[in-house]
Amino acid sequence: MNISGCEISVNSQVSIVKMAGFRVQALYDFAGEPGTAELSITAGEVLTVTRQNVGEGWWEGVNQAGQTGLFPAAYVQEVKGSQPPAMPPPPLPEAFTDPVQEVNTEDTWGSQGDHQQQPLSSQQSYEGGDYWDDEWDDDSEGGGTQTSQTNNSAYASGQVIPKSGSVGDVSTIGKSDGKGTVGRKNFNRFTTFVKSGGESYILGTVKVAVREEDKVHIYESEKGVVWNPITEPYVCMVASPKKESKLKGLKSFIAYQLTPSFNNIQVSRRYKHFDWLHERLEEKFSLVPIPPLPDKQISGRYEEQFIEHRRAQLQAFVNSVCRHPVLSRCEVWQHFLTCTDEKRWKAGKRKAEKDELVGANFFITLQAPERPQNITDLEQETEKCSKFIHEMDGAIKILMATAVDQTKKHQGPYKREYQRIGHAFSALGLAFREDDSPESARQNLMEAVRVTGNTYHEIGKLFEEQPKLDWEPLADVLHLYKGIISSFPDILTVHKGSLQKRRECEKLAADHKMESSQLSDVVRRTDVISYALLAEINHFHSERAIDFRLAMQNYLKEQISFYQKIVAKLQDALGKYD
């Protein structure tokens, strides 16, 4: 719902400041996990939202029977006209209306709170939202909670049995439509961008030195506008999530082992390191949609299967960064990928946090072709992109809901139905047992029918196990692209803002209030932003084609193998009748 065109990122800020108490209608059925705070909802039923800052992708609400609980925000849509008056939207970014604002690069990270437009609740959601990491990491800012320790000891003593991890994993993915996330992220990125001076860049007032190695080149090729292609491609394995502990076992966390192919040296990273990296990348690259991290979780729901699935999602994030011509080369990423020394880690961390070439300042590093852009073509291109993103968002939503739904159905009704068939045949086999005639043919029939019963029981189990082979990996790709496309509206807005600024300057020049040499500098700089956008759109489309081709191939291969397994089992059963 955030993604419906260029104007959306501003509107999306409205949605996150909406007060609780508005009414929503369930789009899909959601079966809450028994014994948790989850609330089962039924498609069509109307709920009143009581809290939106529960955790990523979850809302709290009360149904018409008065039951309160959590449900996935993605599963509901707002009932129009039902909400109490929303808070007024925050003012439009000042940078685009006040051309004389000076850039204070030192202030970029230092005083974010000063300009904070978000209500406290939304902020709380952000700061308190990392339940998952808290669960394993008492070393976080806020210190450990009793819950996390309980979980840890339960895990250590083997008392926590992973339960239906696979449903959970896929369904969890499905639950985050990124409404909360996108809203918050967009807001952060956007204010960062404004504060870091997109305006100033266009007007040429940014004074930051750019080292040669920081320059980012854009070319025109037969494939269109492209980022400087990766010349030495590499991959990085994310492996062996391990429970580690410190302070004599009092505090424990999960560490993932990363091994880049270019040096084969393993580094150990925790989720909070990924999270920190993700923030850096988002701040730095205003025009690059940063692939999403796995969703944060309400704690204590899944264990081993969840961690393995989390690893797969981190691998998807790492793959996506490794394949991005700009991200894969950037310093903070290289630091994250290679630093093995605690001291150097902290130094690199500080350095990255003080990076001046973030937000709009990143534009200074761009080295684009000289050919001027045609503004009409650009508008067509961005309009097309916007439309694509909108369509893809809808399609991903449907497919994600299908993945969640099918996963649940495989593990519930499908399994049950096949086992019911098995039960019916078993009953027949049992009845035939009553014929104790020694005639071997009849005995063999009884055994064959019994085996048929077992076969359908096993097919039921195959159904249960199947989603983690087909739907879950597909859902991971959907999750990746859901995150990526959720960044596009902001990116398009930044670009649109630059074109708007250019038009203002053209008007000023026409009114002889701006010199033509100054105008042509402005035009050049907006062209640089346009080149960057075009390069990114191009990269997005070619990655998308590759990723979805692989994802669909994997999905279909697993489906084929699944039905072949069923065929093989049935053939075995049939053989018993010979």
Next chain:
Amino acid sequence: MNISGCEISVNSQVSIVKMAGFRVQALYDFAGEPGTAELSITAGEVLTVTRQNVGEGWWEGVNQAGQTGLFPAAYVQEVKGSQPPAMPPPPLPEAFTDPVQEVNTEDTWGSQGDHQQQPLSSQQSYEGGDYWDDEWDDDSEGGGTQTSQTNNSAYASGQVIPKSGSVGDVSTIGKSDGKGTVGRKNFNRFTTFVKSGGESYILGTVKVAVREEDKVHIYESEKGVVWNPITEPYVCMVASPKKESKLKGLKSFIAYQLTPSFNNIQVSRRYKHFDWLHERLEEKFSLVPIPPLPDKQISGRYEEQFIEHRRAQLQAFVNSVCRHPVLSRCEVWQHFLTCTDEKRWKAGKRKAEKDELVGANFFITLQAPERPQNITDLEQETEKCSKFIHEMDGAIKILMATAVDQTKKHQGPYKREYQRIGHAFSALGLAFREDDSPESARQNLMEAVRVTGNTYHEIGKLFEEQPKLDWEPLADVLHLYKGIISSFPDILTVHKGSLQKRRECEKLAADHKMESSQLSDVVRRTDVISYALLAEINHFHSERAIDFRLAMQNYLKEQISFYQKIVAKLQDALGKYD
């Protein structure tokens, strides 16, 4: 429920005379066909039965919401202690309590009504129950109804579109647990048997001449006690159900073409001829369970698919008779199978209806081994048979309910789920259409995703079409055996009655009230009945083993072929991604 041991046939008479108004609890869900008189019921809900004489296998009832409608009697069980006082059961067969009753063979068919114990409603159900034949046959006793004419003209003008015939067919099979049918049939057979003088046979008071060709031989072989085996096996095709008409098209009916393999001469028979034949066989062979005809139907529900399925069920009946050593040789069956001439048909019909060797008189024709039977062995054997029948009845009930349920699920939810998956992929394919880049790889991806969407849509259709290939033929075999085993309790009761009579005579002889030569004749005659029973049980088991082996093989082969079709479709879709 009728089948739980030897005493049951008497109890089953109680169930058919029970007044309406008793309460039943639904054992299974049943989804009524919208727009018909059917009432959807949910497992566990309690209904009050308002009418039992609706049609074969259907009852009318009212649910707790006050809705009235029809539901399958097999889907409910009586709530104990809920019914108003039932009518008293009919008196026990007099023949076993009044040893001096004389046999009046002339009266066997002539005055059935005189001894009628059934309440009128049950009788109405019987006479008015052949809805299906009425539908096509205005030539019946009551003449055509407006409904049947409407149906005919609608059919002729092509207005009647066959709707979901396959569900209907299987579900219809499932709906008749034969409670009504069995009840009625048992009652008829039983009274016929009593009136025809089982008692008299045992006491040796029957005076009917037996021609050599009417003698039925029983042997002991290495396979146990057997009917004189079939020496010239034959088959008979039931083919080409055709709508025929007479009286210048005013009256129309379906005719089936039967071609026996021994002469290859085709005869044309209508359902009412089958029905007449079935009545003759039931009356004649007290100890042979006659395979059931297809269930009669509430009219106007199905058309072409229904007729084809009806043909398949008639074929199953014909096969079963052809393979029975006694039935396949009997005169009325041969007449039915070979008579092509209208005049000879009527003569043969009259002759069969006047057959003296029916019911207990049929025993006179039996030529059994001389070796005396051991009464303890016999009791063990019949107890085992009774237990087997009971177990098999339960298993068939479960499997039939599964067949009905799976058929509905294939045509409803399964189809829908797969088509939903198809829809989700189609949506993704559509979204990718928005990327109109000329790069062929991306275009090819869009097309491949679109094809994947279509593929799942087609798999949905495969699901819909599948049950008529696997569940429906299996259900036909279940229907056949459901009918056959429903006859066993009566047969076992007849046998038990004869053993009881033998004991009475042994007591009379011990008290010197019967001469020992007379007793040894009684013992011999009860042995003959026992031999016949053992031969029939033996035949039943070997046929059952053959039929279920074939049925299970066919079911599994069709299931394998089904999943292979899915695999092939998915492989085609996968190929599009190359």
